[in-house]
Amino acid sequence: MKFGGTSVKDAEAVGRLARIVARERQPRLVVVSALSGVTDALLDAARLAEAGDGTGAREAVRALHRRHEEMAAVVRATERRASLLAALDALFEELTAIVHALAVVEEVSPRSSDAIVAFGELASSRIVAAALEDAGLPARWLDARSLLVTDAQHGAAIPDRAATGERLRSTVGPLLAEGVLPVAGGFVGATPAGITTTLGRGGSDYSAALFGAGLEADEIQIWTDVDGMLTADPRLVAGPRVVPRLSFDEASELAYFGAKVLHPSTILPAVALGIPVRILNSHRPDAPGTLVARSVEGGEGGPAAIACKRGLTRVDIASSRMLMAYGFLRRVFEVFERFRTPVDVVTTSEVSVSVTIDDRRALDGIVAELSTFADVSSEDGMAIVCAVGERLRTDSRLATRVLGALEGLPLAMVSQGGSRKNITVVLRDADAPAAMERLHRRFFEGGRAPAPRETRATA
Numbered sequence: 519m520k521f522g523g524t525s526v527k528d529a530e531a532v533g534r535l536a537r538i539v540a541r542e543r544q545p546r547l548v549v550v551s552a553l554s555g556v557t558d559a560l561l562d563a564a565r566l567a568e569a570g571d572g573t574g575a576r577e578a579v580r581a582l583h584r585r586h587e588e589m590a591a592v593v594r595a596t597e598r599r600a601s602l603l604a605a606l607d608a609l610f611e612e613l614t615a616i617v618h619a620l621a622v623v624e625e626v627s628p629r630s631s632d633a634i635v636a637f638g639e640l641a642s643s644r645i646v647a648a649a650l651e652d653a654g655l656p657a658r659w660l661d662a663r664s665l666l667v668t669d670a671q672h673g674a675a676i677p678d679r680a681a682t683g684e685r686l687r688s689t690v691g692p693l694l695a696e697g698v699l700p701v702a703g704g705f706v707g708a709t710p711a712g713i714t715t716t717l718g719r720g721g722s723d724y725s726a727a728l729f730g731a732g733l734e735a736d737e738i739q740i741w742t743d744v745d746g747m748l749t750a751d752p753r754l755v756a757g758p759r760v761v762p763r764l765s766f767d768e769a770s771e772l773a774y775f776g777a778k779v780l781h782p783s784t785i786l787p788a789v790a791l792g793i794p795v796r797i798l799n800s801h802r803p804d805a806p807g808t809l810v811a812r813s814v815e816g817g818e819g820g821p822a823a824i825a826c827k828r829g830l831t832r833v834d835i836a837s838s839r840m841l842m843a844y845g846f847l848r849r850v851f852e853v854f855e856r857f858r859t860p861v862d863v864v865t866t867s868e869v870s871v872s873v874t875i876d877d878r879r880a881l882d883g884i885v886a887e888l889s890t891f892a893d894v895s896s897e898d899g900m901a902i903v904c905a906v907g908e909r910l911r912t913d914s915r916l917a918t919r920v921l922g923a924l925e926g927l928p929l930a931m932v933s934q935g936g937s938r939k940n941i942t943v944v945l946r947d948a949d950a951p952a953a954m955e956r957l958h959r960r961f962f963e964g965g966r967a968p969a970p971r972e973t974r975a976t977a
């Protein structure tokens with residue numbers, strides 16, 4: 519059971535979390551994010567340290583310490599609260615020492631940055647473990663760094679699934695068998711040598727999925743602040759509906775193309791073992807949520823949902839020999855590989871290739887290298903809008919209807935992936951909200967009856 523930042527943001531939220539955990543029939547591993555806003559605040563503290571502002575960085579840490587101390591009030595038993603406060607004191611003392619040292623040298627490496635941001639999940643998991651115990655549940659705090667084994671790519675570490683599985687089976691498995699509820703922070707891991715790493719923003723979902731797969735759980739639950747995967751990002755479209763069921767492929771594509779409710783890698787470990795993933799609302803625990811599982815039927819109807827990824831850069835690469843000789847694509851993609859820059863959407867013609875990238879840090883280097891054998895131009899301020907659904911594969915009219923809804927908006931790229939489960943367009947970022955609204959109106963508003971509102975069986 520993974521609880522996101524808003525599901526642990528204050529004492530009331532932690533109370534709700536405890537009630538949700540208590541109604542489960544069997545003991546489950548509880549994975550928690552940092553309290554909402556804390557990861558951003560820790561990154562701010564790191565930036566202050568890097569700028570040499572030791573006082574500012576320590577002040578930021580002190581404010582975080584106070585916020586966590588206030589949360590400790592959820593624990594009523596005096597001794598338990600005292601030991602939680604002592605654990606928090608120790609954590610924040612260590613964090614203060616780290617930011618102080620980094621401010622002196624005015625340097626924060628990716629490795630140091632991970633050491634700092636990890637405190638968010640280390641602290642929140644302590645609070646949640648104590649709160650669950652206080653609610654009479656047999657909870658036990660575990661250090662996520664002893665469970666999640668990763669490589670040393672700080673900030674976006676790659677998990678070692680086999681090693682993580684072994685750790686889980688030897689430590690968490692026996693606890694669950696005894697009826698204990700282990701509690702650990704998400705997002706955080708460590709290299710085999712014990713150096714702290716993190717999985718990238720939003721990575722607690724990924725931790726939960728890795729843990730679920732490692733334990734061969736019967737279900738992975740992602741508890742958040744919305745009713746499930748919605749037909750569109752609620753921050754862009756008014757009144758999206760809950761999607762009751764999604765296939766693994768549909769959920770992956772939606773997450774990858776901007777549905778923030780799931781970290782894009784979350785589905786991978788679940789797919790490997792066919793473990794269903796449920797997205798649930800911690801404010802409305804009886805709502806059915808979204809079930810992501812192996813198969814859903816194709817057939818008639820519209821896409822499952824639409825998604826949008828903004829603030830992208832398009833790179834157009836034209837072969838200077840005016841012909842796409844074989845080997846050209848390989849050379850193009852080798853450049854992106856060398857600069858470790860993932861490409862989101864690709865379209866090609868006889869003489870040119872266009873790609874979009876999210877991470878433009880290496881753009882200058884990429885353009886310079888590509889220019890040695892191609893004509894290159896790039897444009898910022900682009901967005902991807904995509905419609906996703908198994909039915910796009912089975913109903914050939916859907917792609918036309920998607921494009922029809924966008925009539926009049928200038929499209930820079932159009933693509934349908936090999937799976938034919940999505941249709942993706944790239945357009946100006948400024949047009950993205952209009953495109954989302956139009957697609958949502960065409961496929962999800964009016965006409966179809968709303969999804970049945972069954973409630974989830976409770977323990």
Ligand code: ADP
Nearest residue numbers: 522523524742743746747748750751777778779
């Ligand atoms: P958590 O802290 O629980 O991990 P996140 O903020 O990471 O929560 O993700 C939940 C948020 O994702 C929602 O509040 C919503 O604003 C956003 N979101 C974007 N697209 C979608 C979508 N298609 N369905 C549901 N939520 C979405």
Ligand code: ASP
Nearest residue numbers: 551557705719720721722
């Ligand atoms: N706390 C981390 C973040 O804000 C990880 C997560 O919440 O999933 O990115």
Ligand code: MG
Nearest residue numbers: 522720778779
């Ligand atoms: Mg999240």
